[in-house]
Amino acid sequence: MCGIAGYIGKNKASKFLLEALKRLEYRGYDSAGIVVLNKNIPKCLKSVGKINALEKKMKNENLDGFLGISHTRWATHGSPSEDNAHPHSDCRGNIWLVHNGIIENYKTLKKNLIEEGHSFKSETDTEVIAHLIESHFKGSLEKAVFSALKQIKGAYALAVISKDDPDKIVVAKKSSPLVMGIGKDEYFLASDPSAIVGYTDKIIYFDDDEISIITKNGHQIISAIDNNEINKSHCQIDFDASKIEKCGHSHFYLKEIFECPEAVKNSIRGRIIPEDGLVKLGGLETLDQDKLREINRIILIACGTANFAGLVGEYIMEEYAGIPVEVEIGSEFRYRKPIIDSRTAVITISQSGETADTLASLSEAKRKGALTLGIVNTVGSTIARETEAGVYNHVGPEIAVASTKAFISQIIILALLTVYLGRMRGMSLTMGKRITEEIQKMPSLIEKVLENDRQIKDLAKKYSRYRNFLFLGRKYNYPIAEEGALKLKEVTYVHAEGCASGEMKHGPIAMINENFPSVFIAPSDSVYEKNWSNMEEVKARNGKIIAIVTEGNEEIKNIADDVIYIPKTLEMLTPILSVIPLYLFSAYMGMELNCDIDKPRNLAKSVTVE
Numbered sequence: 368m369c370g371i372a373g374y375i376g377k378n379k380a381s382k383f384l385l386e387a388l389k390r391l392e393y394r395g396y397d398s399a400g401i402v403v404l405n406k407n408i409p410k411c412l413k414s415v416g417k418i419n420a421l422e423k424k425m426k427n428e429n430l431d432g433f434l435g436i437s438h439t440r441w442a443t444h445g446s447p448s449e450d451n452a453h454p455h456s457d458c459r460g461n462i463w464l465v466h467n468g469i470i471e472n473y474k475t476l477k478k479n480l481i482e483e484g485h486s487f488k489s490e491t492d493t494e495v496i497a498h499l500i501e502s503h504f505k506g507s508l509e510k511a512v513f514s515a516l517k518q519i520k521g522a523y524a525l526a527v528i529s530k531d532d533p534d535k536i537v538v539a540k541k542s543s544p545l546v547m548g549i550g551k552d553e554y555f556l557a558s559d560p561s562a563i564v565g566y567t568d569k570i571i572y573f574d575d576d577e578i579s580i581i582t583k584n585g586h587q588i589i590s591a592i593d594n595n596e597i598n599k600s601h602c603q604i605d606f607d608a609s610k611i612e613k614c615g616h617s618h619f620y621l622k623e624i625f626e627c628p629e630a631v632k633n634s635i636r637g638r639i640i641p642e643d644g645l646v647k648l649g650g651l652e653t654l655d656q657d658k659l660r661e662i663n664r665i666i667l668i669a670c671g672t673a674n675f676a677g678l679v680g681e682y683i684m685e686e687y688a689g690i691p692v693e694v695e696i697g698s699e700f701r702y703r704k705p706i707i708d709s710r711t712a713v714i715t716i717s718q719s720g721e722t723a724d725t726l727a728s729l730s731e732a733k734r735k736g737a738l739t740l741g742i743v744n745t746v747g748s749t750i751a752r753e754t755e756a757g758v759y760n761h762v763g764p765e766i767a768v769a770s771t772k773a774f775i776s777q778i779i780i781l782a783l784l785t786v787y788l789g790r791m792r793g794m795s796l797t798m799g800k801r802i803t804e805e806i807q808k809m810p811s812l813i814e815k816v817l818e819n820d821r822q823i824k825d826l827a828k829k830y831s832r833y834r835n836f837l838f839l840g841r842k843y844n845y846p847i848a849e850e851g852a853l854k855l856k857e858v859t860y861v862h863a864e865g866c867a868s869g870e871m872k873h874g875p876i877a878m879i880n881e882n883f884p885s886v887f888i889a890p891s892d893s894v895y896e897k898n899w900s901n902m903e904e905v906k907a908r909n910g911k912i913i914a915i916v917t918e919g920n921e922e923i924k925n926i927a928d929d930v931i932y933i934p935k936t937l938e939m940l941t942p943i944l945s946v947i948p949l950y951l952f953s954a955y956m957g958m959e960l961n962c963d964i965d966k967p968r969n970l971a972k973s974v975t976v977e
């Protein structure tokens with residue numbers, strides 16, 4: 368959950384190393400550090416807090432040198448402090464490294480190293496690696512790294528430099544993401560491509576158990592298992608710098624909410640054949656289509672917001688493709704004993720494509736012989752490479768920690784997949800046409816919802832004094848109640864609960880009073896009447912109600928304190944419209960409460976450790 372970067376080449380390393388940290392800050396931001404080698408003398412700076420604290424320190428220091436590494440941290444072992452910030456070094460200040468991941472056997476290794484006389488400065492698992500490399504160092508950095516990795520258990524993306532074996536960076540990858548940008552006489556290393564955009568568009572994605580030795584004149588990749596050379600060709604980065612800038616918005620979170628119409632257009636481009644009510648998913652056409660036709664059960668696995676998209680997908684797929692669907696939380700599924708066979712399709716949904724719990728569940732499903740598919744946004748990410756086939760969201764980089772446009776696109780892709788699999792089964796051409804035509808209207812319908820921006824900003828101001836909220840919905844919009852609550856928690860730190868409206872009377876209603884507002888997601892669908900009676904139950908206990916309903920619903924004004932209207936659409940697609948006001952509400956309330964809505968405390972964008 369950290370961001371690491373490295374540079375070796377013809378230019379001053381510190382420039383890229385700092386800029387890269389700013390772009391990777393959404394991965395973790397409780398402390399940061401940099402070390403640059405200048406004429407074989409390492410110069411290291413560390414700071415607690417966000418990157419600008421490190422930048423201030425760097426301004427007063429001369430950080431010359433053409434080679435270096437840097438890090439922005441999300442603490443796992445040892446609280447945020449300068450001692451625990453990366454880079455970490457060995458006893459002699461020869462080996463310096465930055466790390467993203469968790470070393471599971473660090474306690475045992477540390478105990479042995481202390482018995483061998485090593486002294487530690489931090490509480491981190493990472494520092495153990497520096498001392499382990501030191502214990503194997505006999506002049507060749509890559510040989511020492513190779514030997515040290517043999518003793519390590521866990522996840523890592525590592526970048527290591529040494530003053531006694533200078534002019535090279537040695538990197539290693541296992542489970543945590545790591546990419547390398549190839550420039551002219553220079554190399555850029557980072558946890559993800561967004562840090563390298565604008566420096567070069569040639570990129571190599573490292574795979575697990577790969578070590579690379581990089582000098583300014585070239586690089587070599589070897590296997591950490593058998594030390595054999597690995598030839599890898601580079602790919603092209605498929606997005607430009609504008610995608611990682613705020614483009615006039617005050618925050619990435621707001622920018623990405625307003626990008627939702629564009630995100631849907633990019634997710635459906637070239638994938639709908641309206642005249643035949645069919646869907647084209649190039650990423651699945653590589654598969655034997657009979658295998659897809661024979662699927663008799665689907666398990667959707669994801670974490671956080673992506674899991675709630677899966678919940679919407681479950682309703683859609685069961686109702687329109689007639690396939691039994693289960694939705695699983697990654698961190699639970701990986702430790703369960705799931706019954707899986709070759710006619711089970713396991714679909715992992717992930718924006719980053721790097722979420723450790725989802726990844727581990729995927730490996731479990733592969734071991735059990737399931738057909739593994741992915742719905743992933745980050746091109747070239749581990750989940751995308753580990754699944755047999757899949758569908759990219761194509762919404763571009765999502766910078767704000769709280770996911771929005773990726774969520775909308777995940778629901779769109781699940782609806783497209785429903786038509787793709789449904790039309791292989793009983794779904795009629797008419798139904799296929801109806802669904803795909805309505806999906807194509809989504810960008811303009813979302814635009815209409817975004818026009819409520821001003822009203823929602825005022826509502827957020829009005830409700831910013833409350834400290835507890837209950838979000839309620841039924842059927843397709845029950846997952847939206849969960850997602851709305853998650854967003855409010857993430858970006859305002861206010862207590863919020865998502866609840867299926869029908870569940871309220873089984874407990875949560877006990878909390879309701881005039882200081883505990885309820886947000887009802889109640890479009891005019893097949894369960895609207897049921898939601899109405901739940902609203903009456905809240906009103907009977909003086910509860911305040913904000914209702915998200917379908918335009919033209921006038922009676923709602925008799926029971927709700929505030930009403931937000933969304934356009935009419937198919938019941939199965941209402942979640943795409945009803946979630947937008949909840950995103951804006953959380954954004955504006957977060958701003959009202961002076962929260963950092965792009966980088967909320969204690970969170971990170973891609974959770975690469977368990």
Ligand code: AGP
Pocket residue numbers: 670671672673674716717718719720721722725768769770771857971972973974
């Ligand atoms: C959502 O706003 C959060 N950032 C978090 O719940 C996220 O959805 C979860 O960590 C899964 O991430 P992924 O989609 O990258 O796998």
